[in-house]
Amino acid sequence: MYKICSRTVMDTSDTRITFNDEGVCDHAIDFYENVLPNWHVGQQGQEYIHSVIQKIKHDGLNREFDCILGLSGGVDSSYMLHLAVKEYGLRPLVFHVDGGWNSELAVHNIHVLVEKLGLDLFTEVINWEEMRDFQLAWFKSGVPHIDLPQDHAFVATLYNFAAKHGIRYILNGGNISTECVRNPMEYFYYGTDMIHIKDIIRRFGQVQMQTYPFSSILRHKIYLRYFRRIKVFRLLNHREYIKSDAVKLLQREYDWKSYPQKHFESRFTKFYESYWLPERFGFDPRRVQFSSLILTGQMSRDDALSCLKKPAYDSSTIGLDFEYVATKLRISIDELTHYLRMPKRFYWDYRNQEKLFNTGAHILKAIGLETSIKR
Template identity: 40%
Template sequence: MMITQAYKICTNCVMDTSSPDISFDKNGVCNYCFSYLNKIRNNFNIRVKNLELEKIIKKIKSHSLKKKKKYDCLIGISGGLDSSYLVYYVVEKLGLKPLLFHVDAGWNSSISANNIEKLVDKLNLDLITKVINWNDMRDLHLAYFKSGVPSLDTIQDHAFFGAMYKYVEENNFKFILTGANFATEFIRAPLDWAYHASDTKQIKDIHNKFGERQIKFFPYYDIFRSRIYLRILKGVKMYHPLNYINYDKKNSIKTLKEKFGWQEYVQKHHESRFTAFFENYWSLKRFGHDRRKLSYSAMILSGQMKREEALNKIKEEPISNLELKKEISFVCNKLDISKSEFEEFFNLRKKSFRDYKSNYFIINFFTKVLNTLNIEKRIF
């Protein structure tokens, strides 16, 4: 007989028992909070971090000068806050000359396109845009709808990183800078919410079971190739500059608005219309996974949001019913499916990543090793 855990919410952040990985101490404080305290707060000294960042930038510039490179590094840009602020910071504050790399997987919002254009124009940067074959994207998306798994955004995420890693490998870039950060993203979605998007074995298994056409152009890039071949054997380094500064969301938005006329989004990651649909509706309503709790809790831990404010926000619907209907209609039209097909997908039996082939045990082993060595700091 299955025992259902009684509902409980952390007394310090807003993570709760909707996460199967959560645990609490006697005061009701969760393991996410203690992990942040031990891995981040106790080890963060702004002066030390600034010096570490200076050394990284010096190494990047020295390599570019020695190899006579046109660009110092590559930055993947989505038009969202984190990647946009990163571009501004490394160009204006650190003096780097990056090449910007954007992946168009078919779901760009008009705001994201405008935000990228403003940064490129005003900072006089070069931009490469990789457009993913839509027939491949559509068939993979629909296979994931039919599979019943929660991680419906896997295909989009894999396209982003797969295309970028392929470009880095083909063009011999040695340095990748990313806007991923602890201040707003320390808490990752539990694996039961979002399985590793880099596990090509699972993507191919789900497509083999539910796909309808041969995939010809999708940028598959396995996690082992990115972690072992690219980073270890090829020596490609990935850095997270926002983790070396006092990265503040509100101040970053203000700066981007004043300097570039940058436009803000309703929620984090909503530069993609598919992500907006997925987080505001599919993940929340079909599976009960409120992803706002992840970013709000991270911001509580980094001192950028009060717990009371976060609690009030998650009581509200993320977007209005009218906007939600528009997003659902957009997704149906884009994927060329009827509303009845959409409803059939929504009502399918819920499944887990464990129901399909994967490299879970190998990835899980390496993840634990990285966490033990304190190389990987965010919670998986």
């Protein structure tokens, strides 16, 4: 039976969703009970930011850069870069991972920010033959989380670069303000489960992955964090962050261009989230994005419901987008259509470490190394 949350726009397209007697979903309940009471963006948040900034500057003395910041060209990372330089006086190395799918808007936004702020930009280009085969393996597997090859490369490359060059602080744009609702696991499985990744590559890959930057959860969650002392700082989690205000500032100060939807800086992610997931699996990622904004007071539920009445993709141009993806992957439109219509598979149809991931998260939370507010 179909049901939708009375507070957010999350619904039973998330098959693991639960509701209380008032019709409020578990996503909203988790936010109100676990996140909101521990989320401090006022004086306490400012004091925490100040303490971390001082450590970054102290540890970065006599170095060319005091931190590294991954810039996708999206709102979160762009605004974080502005704050880091203009408000907090940091000297970040701006790092961009080119997975082969940058939109023109993303290229423009990265360029204007770096140029106006007078910063260095380091771009790591992922081997396209390996990325292409990796992505095709995911299409062939039938699972929904086909954006994993891009996401894994972005995270792994950033951590690997920081470790190689002794940079101890990574600025991360992840934030509660626009991302407090978690993506359903069935559609967005863990991106660092190497058992899962290797199984799908073994079954469907055709190219030797010689240069692709793999990184296991143990490497970047344990080894790099606790042995190499590389720290991730989510600046936007500790101060007020209103997305619409951030967009206006970026447009005014940098001639930054807005995207139609979150994550659309990548042409592949745009295709995947606006078309592939809704059409093949019946799940619209905007439900997660809008619900986060609803819970943090940045969007009304009525406005979200109104937006959801229309598809996220442009029906007049989706055919061109479909052809673009097929052409770039060097497959026919018929082959891509086959992947769209083939029997559905999910992460549990392949080897995975879900139980280990969940157990590890519970242990880290129990001993105080993980909290609902990621610092």
